[in-house]
Amino acid sequence: MxxxxxxxxxxxxxxxxxxxxxxxxxxxxxxxxxxxxxxxxxxxxxxxxxxxxxxxxxxxxxxxxxxxxxxxxxxxxxxxxxxxxxxxxxxxxxxxxxxxxxxxxxxxxxxxxxxxxxxxxxxxxxxxxxxxxxxxxxxxxxxxxxxxxxxxxxxxxRGVRPATSAGSSTIARVLAAVATRSDRLLARALTGIDALQVPERRGRVRIVTPRLIAAAHRHDVEVHVWTVNDPDDMRRLVRLGVDGIVTDRADIALGNLS
CATH class of the missing domain: 3.20.20.190 (Phosphatidylinositol (PI) phosphodiesterase)
Structure with a gap:
């Protein structure tokens, strides 16, 4: 749900x-x-x-x-x-x-x-x-x-449990599962997770890829990317399939992504 x-x-x-x-x-x-x-x-x-x-x-x-x-x-x-x-x-x-x-x-x-x-x-x-x-x-x-x-x-x-996104160790397990194409390991890593909130890159390593997004979506987990302030980058990431943009300029994002 x-x-x-x-x-x-x-x-x-x-x-x-x-x-x-x-x-x-x-x-x-x-x-x-x-x-x-x-x-x-x-x-x-x-x-x-x-x-x-x-x-x-x-x-x-x-x-x-x-x-x-x-x-x-x-x-x-x-x-x-x-x-x-x-x-x-x-x-x-x-x-x-x-x-x-x-x-x-x-x-x-x-x-x-x-x-x-x-x-x-x-x-x-x-x-x-x-x-x-x-x-x-x-x-x-x-x-x-x-x-x-x-x-x-x-x-x-006192109500509904909060949603949650993965911490660093869980994200590392997700990336390993995606790299090895192990859906079993991926399902285990994503248990209880609602979103992956990640930077597009970590140094020279690209984290946000079509394969990662597709894998997350198969398990009903969203992908949010931080911190994106350039409108062209926002639009490019949305075209790639990400579900959320974390940005210092929400006013610009709202004007460009609506």
């Missing part, structure tokens, strides 16, 4: 990478993964926001990509080393902090693709999204972290 996260939205899916920060917004200090960036993606009509989850010192899940604050705020501390109130002050002139709970409540029609960045955030992410599982996809480079978040959501048992 198709998970509700995939229903009601046509492919190719446009996933707003860390929200949307257009050039004019960036010039006035708005940053990625801020409340303003998520609101801009929503206003542009993006049905999905791809974001990242960390845990503050006082146990609040926030949308933030890096382990530390230096690149985004100039503060050298880690996300785990500050309280949510401290982080709110740092983000006040950068588009505003947004917690995971706030994102789910403030944008009730939006679906979220959540990457669990920190090991200590996995359980908190799962319990936070449990009531909203129909519009959440959980992922992580770490399959263990991804599974921990899913288990926490299922333990809370």
């Amino acid at each position: 198709t998970h509700p996260w995939f229903e009601g939205t046509a492919t190719p899916r446009v996933l707003a990478h860390r929200g949307l920060v257009a050039p004019d917004d960036a010039r006035v200090g708005v940053v990625e993964n801020s409340f303003a960036a998520v609101a801009a993606a929503h206003s542009a009509g993006a049905p999905y926001v791809e974001s990242d989850c960390h845990l503050t010192a006082d146990g609040i899940v926030v949308l933030f990509h890096d382990d530390d604050l230096s690149r985004v705020t100039g503060d050298p501390r880690t996300v785990a080393g500050v309280t949510v109130l401290e982080l709110e002050r740092l983000m006040a002139e950068r588009g505003g902090l947004i917690t995971l709970a706030q994102a789910l409540d403030a944008f009730p029609t939006m679906k979220f693709n959540l990457d669990v960045k920190a090991a200590d955030a996995a359980t908190a992410v799962g319990t936070t999204v449990a009531p909203y599982g129909d519009r959440v996809l959980v992922t992580s480079f770490s399959d263990a972290r991804r599974r921990e978040a899913l288990a926490a959501a299922q333990t809370a048992a």
Whole structure:
């Protein structure tokens, strides 16, 4: 059965990478993964926001990509080393902090693709999204972290389990199965997986190929490619058969892929 996260939205899916920060917004200090960036993606009509989850010192899940604050705020501390109130002050002139709970409540029609960045955030992410599982996809480079978040959501048992995309070790198994043309190994690797979210290439190695897309589709698994900002590349990948584009410029993608 198709998970509700995939229903009601046509492919190719446009996933707003860390929200949307257009050039004019960036010039006035708005940053990625801020409340303003998520609101801009929503206003542009993006049905999905791809974001990242960390845990503050006082146990609040926030949308933030890096382990530390230096690149985004100039503060050298880690996300785990500050309280949510401290982080709110740092983000006040950068588009505003947004917690995971706030994102789910403030944008009730939006679906979220959540990457669990920190090991200590996995359980908190799962319990936070449990009531909203129909519009959440959980992922992580770490399959263990991804599974921990899913288990926490299922333990809370307050709705539909979140959808999920494969972590790095599962993707490696999928690629090996595709290379050896083993549908048995492929089926085993894709058990419980709803999507493969991958870059088009890793160095000189091409990951997204017609064979991979066909193999995933045979098992009712979608292929989403990150992070694609050039309209020509977006259209080329869609022609190849990918189901979703993760992009910093959801506004451009929506205008070119609709």
